[in-house]
Amino acid sequence: MNPSSSWEALVTTALLGTDRRTPPPGATPREAPVALLDAAAEETVRRRAGLRPAPAAQRPAPAPEDPRPPLPPAAARRLTLLLADRPGASAGGRRGTAPDLMELLPQWLAAANARGFAPPPQALPALLDAARGRTDLRPAVLAFAGPRATWLARLNPEWRFALRAAPGGGAPLPHLEDREQTGRLWQEGLFAERVALLTALRSREPAAARELLSTTWPTERAEDRLMFLDSLRTALGPEDEPFLEQALADRSRNVRATAAELLSALPDSALATRMAVRATACVAVDRTRETPTITVEAPHECDAGMERDGVVPKAPTGRGERSWWFGQLVEATPLGAWSARLGGRTPDEIVALPVADDWQGELHAAWCRAAVRQRDPRWARALLGVPSAPEAGGPGAVSLADRAKLLGTLDAGERADWVAGFIAAHGLSEAFQLLGVCAVPWARPLGGAVVDALNIARDAGSYPWSFSGVMGLAERCLDPGEAGRLDGLLAIPDEHENASPGAGGYWAEAFQRLVTTLRLRAAMAEELRPARPTEID
Numbered sequence: 046m047n048p049s050s051s052w053e054a055l056v057t058t059a060l061l062g063t064d065r066r067t068p069p070p071g072a073t074p075r076e077a078p079v080a081l082l083d084a085a086a087e088e089t090v091r092r093r094a095g096l097r098p099a100p101a102a103q104r105p106a107p108a109p110e111d112p113r114p115p116l117p118p119a120a121a122r123r124l125t126l127l128l129a130d131r132p133g134a135s136a137g138g139r140r141g142t143a144p145d146l147m148e149l150l151p152q153w154l155a156a157a158n159a160r161g162f163a164p165p166p167q168a169l170p171a172l173l174d175a176a177r178g179r180t181d182l183r184p185a186v187l188a189f190a191g192p193r194a195t196w197l198a199r200l201n202p203e204w205r206f207a208l209r210a211a212p213g214g215g216a217p218l219p220h221l222e223d224r225e226q227t228g229r230l231w232q233e234g235l236f237a238e239r240v241a242l243l244t245a246l247r248s249r250e251p252a253a254a255r256e257l258l259s260t261t262w263p264t265e266r267a268e269d270r271l272m273f274l275d276s277l278r279t280a281l282g283p284e285d286e287p288f289l290e291q292a293l294a295d296r297s298r299n300v301r302a303t304a305a306e307l308l309s310a311l312p313d314s315a316l317a318t319r320m321a322v323r324a325t326a327c328v329a330v331d332r333t334r335e336t337p338t339i340t341v342e343a344p345h346e347c348d349a350g351m352e353r354d355g356v357v358p359k360a361p362t363g364r365g366e367r368s369w370w371f372g373q374l375v376e377a378t379p380l381g382a383w384s385a386r387l388g389g390r391t392p393d394e395i396v397a398l399p400v401a402d403d404w405q406g407e408l409h410a411a412w413c414r415a416a417v418r419q420r421d422p423r424w425a426r427a428l429l430g431v432p433s434a435p436e437a438g439g440p441g442a443v444s445l446a447d448r449a450k451l452l453g454t455l456d457a458g459e460r461a462d463w464v465a466g467f468i469a470a471h472g473l474s475e476a477f478q479l480l481g482v483c484a485v486p487w488a489r490p491l492g493g494a495v496v497d498a499l500n501i502a503r504d505a506g507s508y509p510w511s512f513s514g515v516m517g518l519a520e521r522c523l524d525p526g527e528a529g530r531l532d533g534l535l536a537i538p539d540e541h542e543n544a545s546p547g548a549g550g551y552w553a554e555a556f557q558r559l560v561t562t563l564r565l566r567a568a569m570a571e572e573l574r575p576a577r578p579t580e581i582d
Contacts, residue, residue, distance in 0.1 A: 051088060051290075052088055052092065055081065055084055055085050057086060058081055058437065058515065059081060063077035063078055063081055065075075070287065076238065089248070092450075105196075105199075105200060106196075108166075108192075108193045108196045108197075109192040109193060109196060110192075111163040111193060112163075113161050113162060113163035113191065113194060114161065114162060114163065114575075115162065115163055115165065115574060116157070116162045116163070116164065116165060116205040116573075117162075117573070117574075117575070119201055119572040120157070120162070120569075120572040121168070121574050122337055123153070123162075123568075123569055123572055124153070124164070124165075124168055124367045125168065125171075126146065127146050127149060127150045127153055128168065128171040128172065128175055129151070129171075130145075130146035130147050140556070141554065142554055142557040142558045142561055143558070143561070144520065144558065144562040144565050145517070145520070145562075148517065148520070148521060149521065149562070149565070149566065149569070150175065150179070150182065151182060151185060152485070152566070152569075153569055153573075154182070154186060154188075154189050155185060156569070156570060156573050157189055157573060158185060158188050158189050159469055160573055160574075160575070162189075162573070164189055164190060164191070165189055166193065169190055169193055169194065170197070172186050172189070172190050172194075173186070173194060173197060173198070173201075173204045173207060174203075174561050176206070177204065177206060178205075179205060180308065182204055183206065183207075187207055190207075194207050194517050195207055195208060197566060200391065204558050209237070221245065221246055221249060221250070221253075224456075225247070227236075227257070228257075230242055230261075231243075231257055231261070232261070234448070236269065237348045239273075239528040240272060240273070240276070240500070243257065243258060243276050244276050245543035247276050247277070247279045247280060248259075248279055248280070251279070251280040251282065251284070251285075252297060252451060253275075254275065254301070255285060255288055258273050258276075258288075259288060262443055264331075265301060266482065266578075267295075267296065267299070267532075270292075270295065270297065270300050271297065271299050271300050271303060272459055274300060274303050274304065274307075275303060277307060278307065281310060281312060281314060282316070283309060285307070285310060285311075285313070286308065286314050289304045289307050289314075290308070290315065290316070292304035292305075293305060293308075293316070293353055293355070301353070301355060302355050302357070304355070305354055305355020306355065306356075306377075306418075307379070309355070309376075309377035309378075309418065310418055312379035312381065312419070312420060316354050316355075316377070317377065317378070317379050319350070319354055320354060320374055320378045320384040321378045321379055323344070323351065324371075324374040324375045324377075324380075324382075325378070325379040325382055325383070325386040326559070327341055327342050327344060327374065328340070328341055328373055328375075328383075328386065328387070328403075328408070329342075329344055329373075330387055330388060330398070331388075331401065336399060336400045336492040337398060338390075338398065338401050339387070339398050339400045339401065339402075339404075339408070339409075340400075340401045340402070341371065341400065341401070341402065341404040341408060341441075342437075343367035343371035343404075344367060344370045344371060344374070345367065345368065347366075347370050349407065351370070351374075355373075355377065356370055356373045356374065357369075357373065358370075361502055368404075368407050369515070371407065371411070372407055372410065372411040372414075373411075375408065375411035375412065375413075375415065375417070376411045376414040376415050376418065376568065377519070378415065379419070380392070380412070380415055380416065380421050380424050383395055388522070391427075392423050392424045392426075392427035392428075393426075395427070396409070396412070396427040396428055396430075404450075409428065409440045410447065412428060413428050413450070413451060415445045416451060416454060417450045417451060417453070417454060418427060420454050420461035421454065422454050422455055424451070424456070425451040425454040425455060426434070427524070428447075428451055429448060429451050429463065430462070431466070432463050432464070432466030432467035432469075432470060433466055433467075433469070433470035445475055445478045445479065446478065448478075448479060449478050449479055449481065449482050452464070452479065452482050452483075453482050457483070457484040457488075458488065460483055460484070460491060461483050461484065461487060461490065461491040462488075464476065464479045464480060464483055464491055464494075465488075465491040465493070465494040466480060466494075467500075468491075468494040468495060468498050469494050472501070472502075473495070473498045473499070473502065473512055473515050474511075476495075476498075476515065477514045477515055477518070480495070480515065480518050480522070481518070485521070485522045486522060486523065486524040486525070487522050487523055487524060489524065489527075491526055492523050492527050493527075495519055496519075496523075496527065496530070496531065496534075497514065499512060499515070499519070499556075500515070501533060503534070503538065503548075503549075503552040503556075504538070506540065506544025506548055507544075507545055507547050507548060508548050508551055509548070509551050509552050509555045510551075511552060516559065517561055520559055520562040520563070521566075523559070523563060525563045525564065525566045525567035525570070526567075527563065528560050528564050528567070531556060531559060531560050531563075532560070534553075534556040535553055535556055535557055536553060537549045537550050537552075537553045538552070
């Protein structure tokens with residue numbers, strides 16, 4: 046019998062069952078199942094013995110060397126523990142007092158990268174697996190894993206993301222001073238290689254990068270032009286204006302919109318001047334009223350010139366066309382134009398003016414976007430207002446997202462002070478998004494404000510679950526040195542009659558987890574410190 050048909054017959058018998066299929070010769074029905082397994086084992090050996098050895102596959106090239114110093118032993122053991130933790134390991138919704146190790150991994154990676162350590166080779170697969178499951182980890186993991194990550198990624202399809210994330214797919218770039226090699230790679234390279242080349246060149250020689258892009262610009266695909274144009278955000282300057290003005294006439298709407306956005310970030314550009322003329326024509330101060338008041342007359346049409354300069358004519362669903370056009374004009378106008386238009390007033394004085402006919406929300410929201418785009422801290426402060434102001438943050442901060450973006454234009458210390466004042470005045474119910482833009486570890490005033498607010502919430506007798514997001518941030522962002530002052534919050538408080546049943550115990554558990562996590566972070570930081578050289582007597 047043909048060996049192939051013999052194997053197929055055995056498989057068919059196993060699928061149908063020996064009571065419905067003739068058993069192997071010489072076997073009684075009762076012995077048939079065992080006889081079938083014996084025949085399958087015999088046939089398996091015959092099939093394997095009949096295989097001819099295949100040609101040996103080419104061995105992979107050796108992994109590249111990693112010149113960085115190795116992790117200290119204690120830090121290497123900590124990394125193993127962090128990577129072994131898996132989300133959802135605890136049963137139910139209770140977290141208990143154990144720290145969430147996976148949430149500490151990004152912080153650990155940032156510290157290890159800052160100190161320039163190399164990972165233990167045996168940890169690389171677990172690192173790449175962690176990054177495969179969490180895209181937010183990928184930049185830090187790939188920086189820490191080093192050149193061996195791309196080497197491994199070529200051997201395992203599940204880690205291909207490391208090749209996509211690496212500049213040029215992990216291929217080395219030519220020396221940027223070698224114009225011949227650079228030009229050849231730009232003309233003949235893969236898309237990822239060309240993006241990496243343009244990005245690297247832009248960071249060192251902005252003009253050379255722009256000139257390189259201009260050599261092939263007319264022949265590039267629309268989606269590629271958009272990606273290449275985005276690289277000009279790095280070191281954007283007045284010298285880029287002629288190229289960007291040319292891009293305003295591009296066939297692609299997305300390319301035109303990106304070019305307009307970049308030009309509006311140049312306050313002295315021709316586009317910024319055109320936008321300022323249009324926007325300031327819509328806004329005036331009415332001095333005939335008892336209090337000087339801003340009046341708005343939004344544009345009645347979106348003409349071809351406005352479209353060319355990046356104004357999107359079609360408003361989103363539920364949005365009026367005129368207010369939509371007006372907001373885009375104001376957003377793209379240099380903020381310095383408003384002082385001249387509105388009687389020489391400062392940003393604080395302009396924001397404080399009343400606005401007629403319910404236009405305040407639209408006008409202030411557009412100024413918020415302009416302040417963020419132009420990175421203008423004076424306007425950001427004016428729009429934020431004092432943190433203790435009613436409605437949590439001043440007239441320009443129309444949403445928590447706006448406030449968070451405005452805070453991003455301030456330096457770390459001023460940002461922390463503002464958020465601390467906000468929490469002291471308004472509590473934690475709307476603070477989560479604002480805390481997310483503050484530098485880690487939190488400054489002492491900010492950390493103190495968060496702990497005080499959590500303590501007030503505990504004393505109010507509610508459950509801690511409403512503050513789980515802030516508590517999680519505190520575990521990752523509070524200065525580990527604050528652990529000592531939290532010891533007084535670990536005891537279960539006396540519950541008053543209006544308190545939620547058992548809330549005190551849950552709060553004690555949450556604070557215990559916070560203290561445990563802070564002390565763990567302190568230990569992690571100590572383990573990553575390089576060993577001091579032994580003193581020689």
